[in-house]
Amino acid sequence: MIGRSIEDIDVKENDYLKNNETILSVNNISQYGNFKNISFDLKKGEILGFAGLVGAGRTEVAKTIFGAENFDEGEINFKGSVISNKSPHEAIQKGFAYVPEDRKQMGIFGSVAVEDNITSAIPSEISNKFGLISKRSVSTKSEEYINKFNIVLTSGRQLIQELSGGNQQKCIISKWLLSNPSILILDEPTRGVDVGVKSEMYEIINQLAAMGTAIILISSELPEILSLAHRIVVMREGQITKILDNKDASQETIMKFAISA
Amino acid sequence: MSIFDKFLRIRELGIFSIIIIVVITASIIDSRFLTIDSWRAVFLAIPLILVMAMGQMMVIICRHVDISIGSILAFAAITIGFVFIHYPNTSLLMALFITASVGTIMGLVNGIIVTRFNVHSIIVTLGTLSLYRGLVFIVSGGRQIDRNDIPVHIISFSQTSFLFSIPAILILSVIIVLITHLIMRHSVLGREIYATGSNPEAAHLKGINVTKVTLFCFGVCGMLAGVAGLFYASRFGYVNPGVTGVGIEFIVIAGVIIGGTSITGGSGSVLGTFLGILLLGIINVALPVLNIPGEFQKAIYGLIIVLALSLDQLIIFRMKKLGGGANA
Amino acid sequence: MLNKISIYLSENPTLRYWIIRPEWVAVILLIISIIASLQLSPFFADLAFIMDSATPYVEYGLIAIVLTLIIISGEIDLSIASMIALTAVIFGTVYNAGFGMPLSILIGVLSGALCGLFNGILVTKLQIPSIILTIGTLTLYRGIAQALASDFSLGGYPSWFIGIDYRYVGIIPIPVIIFTVFAIVVGFLLSSTIYGKQLYLIGTNPQTAKYSGIKVDKIKLLLFTFSGVISGIAGVLTTSRLAVARFNMATGAELEIVLMVMLGGTYIFGGRGNIFGTFVAFWIVVILRAGFNVARIKIESQLTILGAMLIIAIILTNYIYSKSQK
Incomplete structure (x- = not known):
């Protein structure tokens, strides 16, 4: 069954979320050849999931926000002002953090x-x-x-x-x-991690959100995204196809938007 | 692969145009540049470099660099010089065999150290560059091989001709170039060399014996440097332990790199390398015509290496920018 | 017995880390070369003799210290010997053109900085591998030196400038003092400051370093420039020692400089190594060279031994690191 099971429905709400305070606002950014017209908002205390197939451009978006790669069009607003992170160094100074997908090569x-x-x-x-x-x-x-x-x-x-x-x-x-960090980007944080550590890590992520950290969670494991993310951005071939609220999301709906229509 | 091939074609065309430009400029300034004599000078100067460049090209395509070739050349030349002193009747063929064997052994030593211990070839050959040069002195006792030590039939190898007044040394080097072309373009081994250079891990997975291929390239590079040692003795009529072959590696590397061989491995062609060496040879002869003192030669070669490296890198950036797709 | 030791060491990473270190090889080699040279000649018991033998190598030693930093950061600079010659020739040319001594020295050192900066820009901005790029600039810089000076010896310096190797403090020649102080300062910066620590991190994994907010390119650019500056200073020192500047000064010196760094146990792939090792290796090279000369081994034949040592040093260092740190 590709639906939702009971254990998935434990997304933690927190006080920061109620304040509805947007910390990062990405407007129509494009990187030629990799992704285009990416727009989304990220709130304090929010866990924003990024779902999609491998090659959908999620990692490129993350690296771009973190300043490791350049973008060609669009703008990024952070705490109300337009920023452009030219290097991870600049991003880190502003309060960004990035846990990369390739642990051995970049972590x-x-x-x-x-x-x-x-x-x-x-x-x-x-x-x-x-x-x-x-x-x-x-x-x-x-x-x-x-x-x-x-x-x-x-x-x-x-x-x-x-x-x-x-x-x-x-x-x-x-x-x-x-x-x-005020913004923590996690790129496949539980890949190659054993089950016990996995659940510890979920706890850590929830705690961080509860303390007001805004989290971008890129994951290819749908149950993981469904049980953690408040909202889910679905990407396909370099574009955002849908942003779902957790309550509207299931593995089926995510897959529907992740695979070509 | 195809995009690199295209790049190589453009590169070959580019060098060819530069050659034409240099030739035209030089002959406008001084019409003597177009005489047979200056072309004879060009074609007498290049065989030595050209032969070494074939070996170096194979090594660079295979992702390595051998900077010890000048010392290998000197060692082969001094060895054959002493053979001539004791056996003046040594035939040309025998002399070729001896110098080629000496060179092959030294090249293989480089290759074995590089493959066995996985250390960058430039560092290894920086060591053997000195090691071999020292051996030249030890073997020769510091003694120079003079013109009267070298038999007439060896000297005449680079002076006389049996075909349309083309010196034999040039004919032999053209044969070596053609054989290299056949190996690189039309043999399984050639394909394995390119595969090893463009991605050693993938080549290994494809069942290619990367170590053997690398050893082969270093062996050939040494062998041809050894043969160049004989060319040197024949053409210059002396071998000096402190002078022969010193710094020649940079000329060879310059020629190979402007010829479009990528230092990141896996790409390069015999035609490109030939054109690269030809360009260097023409520049060499054109310098006095263009009123540029001979002392500028090294600076110009150095500049050519740096420019070629930068150009390659800029083109790669450009291609990545245009050809980049969404991945991962 | 040996087996027991290795098991014990494998259970104690910290101990293993301290005991199996390549610079101990350098220390042992130094002791061996001192003992061997004492057998050769009683001269070697005389500290003043050793000090005097060291002065011609101080220029190489200074650069070896910087090259240690560059190799730790995962790059290499093989254009150093050419930069010595070029800066010396520029210094000599400028001085003979009537610029005063202080200005000439400044211009010499600055030209070194420019050479180094040029290397650094091409390595960081165009991402040309430094090992191949500096082979190119090695030819270029030496070529420019030759084009500038031709086959002339640029001399005519005031007597106070000539012969820095004959100035002493006690029995210690001034160049040796410069070298020692420089080694201590750089060694301290490398081992105890955040800048040093970041060099190791960059050399261990440049990607992770970039993603951790370390300014990898900027640091590498500074290192290459630093290498040029020190080569420039070495060029001026060499000119002072030889009383002339020539385009073919320090020909082949890259062998000895790289040898000092490799003998000192710096890892050719970056991330490991220290100044102490290079400092010890400097003295090994000094004593070996002096020993060769006392034993009347021809300078050219010495090349064989130095070349072989370079290769053995690299192989040994790689082996030791593969044993001590999997």
């Missing part, structure tokens, strides 16, 4: 210690104004999340490549939470 520094991985996006918080690194803040800051997320390891100096996929992913999420 981790394989032969580097876990704590250095976790603190790699907050250079100014682990060093003084002369650039001197404080080893203590590296370990306290990383330990906070190692404990909070139950990351399984022997020590913070262990190399991240020796951890399991799920624990690596928790490290990457920790790294971004340390930067206090």
Whole structure:
């Protein structure tokens, strides 16, 4: 049966959502050859799911918002003003964070210690104004999340490549939470992660939304999107075909808009 | 693949046009440029470089670079020089065999280190460049091979001719070029070299023995550098351990790269490389005609390498921009 | 026994990380070369002799320190030796054209910066692999030097400028002091500051570094420029030592400079390595070269040994890293 089962219906509402405060507004952005006329709003505390087939252009949209790629047309509004992120560095300064799909290629520094991985996006918080690194803040800051997320390891100096996929992913999420993002983009966050860690991660995502973080969740697992996202953007061949409210969405309706009409 | 082929055709046409422009400019400035003598100078200068460029092209198509070829040339030349001292009757064929074997061994050593230890070939051959050069000194004891050490029939190899007054050395190098063309375009091995260069992992999955293909390219590159050593002894009539072949690798690499061989591997043609080397040869002869001092030659070659690299990269950017589709 | 040790080490990543490090190879090699050279000649017990032997290599050592940073960041610069020659020739030309000494030095060093910047722009903006690009600029810069200076030796400097290698503080020549101070400063920056840490991150995984907000291109651009600046300083130092500038100065020096970095245990693929290793390797090269000369091995034949050492150093370093960090 491709419908909704009971366990899917547990999307968490939160107080921020009621305020209806739009933080990011994407207007008609296009990137030649990859996607065109992408428009959507993102609210504080909202989890916005992105569904679609592989190759629909979801990752490109995410990378573009994060400043890793350029767009050719359209504009992006963030907290009421037009922005253009020319690099991830600029985006991170404004409060964007991106957990990439390709963990090994873009997410981790394989032969580097876990704590250095976790603190790699907050250079100014682990060093003084002369650039001197404080080893203590590296370990306290990383330990906070190692404990909070139950990351399984022997020590913070262990190399991240020796951890399991799920624990690596928790490290990457920790790294971004340390930067206090107002917008968190998750690109296939549970791919290659075992079931136990998966449900922990769902909990983390819901908690973050409840604290007011706006979340873009790209996922190819429809049950995952249905059980987390408040609204679902469906993409096909580089265009948005439908934006569904969770209550109107089912695997069937999503697939209907994801596959060519 | 087809888009790269197209690019290569345009590239070959481009170099051809530049050659025409250089020739016309030079002959307008000084009509002597069009005489047989200056063309003879061009065609006597290029066989040495051309032969080495064939091997280097194969290595670069296979995603590597061999910068030790100048030292291999010198080692083969010094070896054959000592053979001549002790056995002046050594035939041309025997001399070819000896220099080719010496070169092949040195090329294979490069290839084995590169494939076995997976280190970038430029670093490896930076090491063997010095190693082989040192061996030249050790073998020769620092002694130069003089003109009277080299038998007349070897000297005459580059001077006389048996066909329409075309020097034999040029005929032999044209044969080598044609064989290379046949291998690269019309043999399974050639196709495997291109496949290895454009994507080693995919080539491996297709059942191609990437290590063997790479070794073959390095072996041939060494072999041809060895043969060039004989050419050198024949054409210049001396071999000096400290001078012979020094810096020649950059001329060869310049020729191959402007000839359209992509440094990212998998693309390049014999015709392009030939035109590239021809252009360098013509520039070399045209410099004095254009009143440019000979000291500028190296700077011009360097500029050509950098320009060719930049141009290739710009074209690739452009093609990506135009041909990019939605993926992932 | 060996087996037990390896099992024990595999259970203790931190210990393993500290014990199996390639720079220990450099330290051991240094000790071996000191012992071997002492057998060769009692000169080597004389610190002053070793110090004097070191001065001609200081220029290479300075650049090796910078090249260590570049290789850690995952790039390479092979145009360094040509930049020494070009900056020296520009310095000599400008000085002989009547510019004063301070201005000539400044122009020499600035021209190095420009060369390095040019490398950096082509590497970061056009994404030409640095290993092949700097082979091109190696030819270009040396060619420009030749076009500028022809076969002339550019001399005629004031006597205070000539012979920096004969100025001492105690028994230590000034160039050696410059080198040591530079190594300590850069070593400290690399190991203890956020800039150093980001170099390792870039070299380990440039994509992740970009996605973590590290300004990869800007840092690489700075590194290449820095390499040009230090090559420029090395060019001026060399001119001071030789009293003339020529286009063929430091020919083939890329071998020794790369050798210093590789012997020091810096990983050719980036992300690992340190200044301490390069510093130790500098002294290995100095003692070896001095030893060769004492043993009357021809300079040209020494090339064989140095070339072989480069290859062995790389293979050994790769092997050690593959054992210590899977």
